[in-house]
Amino acid sequence: MNRIRAVLFYVCLSTITLTACNEGLAPRVEKSGISGTIRYKHWPPQDSLRDLRLVAFKRFPPSNIVGDILQGNAVVYPPIGDTALVPFYVDSLKYTAPLPPGKYEYVVIAQRYGPNIFTDWRPVGQYDLDTNYATPSPVVVLDGTLTRFVDINVDFRNPPPFPFPR
Numbered sequence: 287m288n289r290i291r292a293v294l295f296y297v298c299l300s301t302i303t304l305t306a307c308n309e310g311l312a313p314r315v316e317k318s319g320i321s322g323t324i325r326y327k328h329w330p331p332q333d334s335l336r337d338l339r340l341v342a343f344k345r346f347p348p349s350n351i352v353g354d355i356l357q358g359n360a361v362v363y364p365p366i367g368d369t370a371l372v373p374f375y376v377d378s379l380k381y382t383a384p385l386p387p388g389k390y391e392y393v394v395i396a397q398r399y400g401p402n403i404f405t406d407w408r409p410v411g412q413y414d415l416d417t418n419y420a421t422p423s424p425v426v427v428l429d430g431t432l433t434r435f436v437d438i439n440v441d442f443r444n445p446p447p448f449p450f451p452r
Contacts, residue, residue: 318429320342320382323378324381324395326379326441327439338371338397340363340438342363347449385427387431389427394412395412396408397442
């Protein structure tokens with residue numbers, strides 16, 4: 287009888303251990319990324335606001351936006367195909383964007399203002415610690431770390447300049 291109890295005890299203990307920690311004894315690794323608050327001012331008319339996305343570029347200025355995204359040198363959040371940064375027409379929005387580890391020299395909120403998904407985009411806010419818009423502030427994302435307080439101010443009437451000739 288004691289032997290049966292011992293076996294049942296070890297079976298129960300093993301079941302609890304395996305279901306409580308599906309990675310064994312390995313430490314739990316969080317996803318890497320950034321988080322912060324986007325603050326909005328001077329929203330445009332509804333007919334000129336089709337989409338908003340956060341885009342993190344590894345290089346500044348980006349040379350070819352579509353190429354950078356396809357080559358993994360830029361990350362779009364939420365990904366194209368998912369719902370945009372919503373809701374629209376609010377004062378602020380808290381966000382958490384998963385990003386691979388690395389240095390991102392240009393983190394921007396992009397507005398799509400027209401029907402062409404490839405060309406009708408403009409920057410409407412960028413991560414910039416000194417708000418001079420001349421040079422954006424870089425963001426470093428470490429493996430398994432959420433970089434916090436990547437706050438971005440968006441002013442639709444006073445957007446940052448395009449980072450490349452149009």
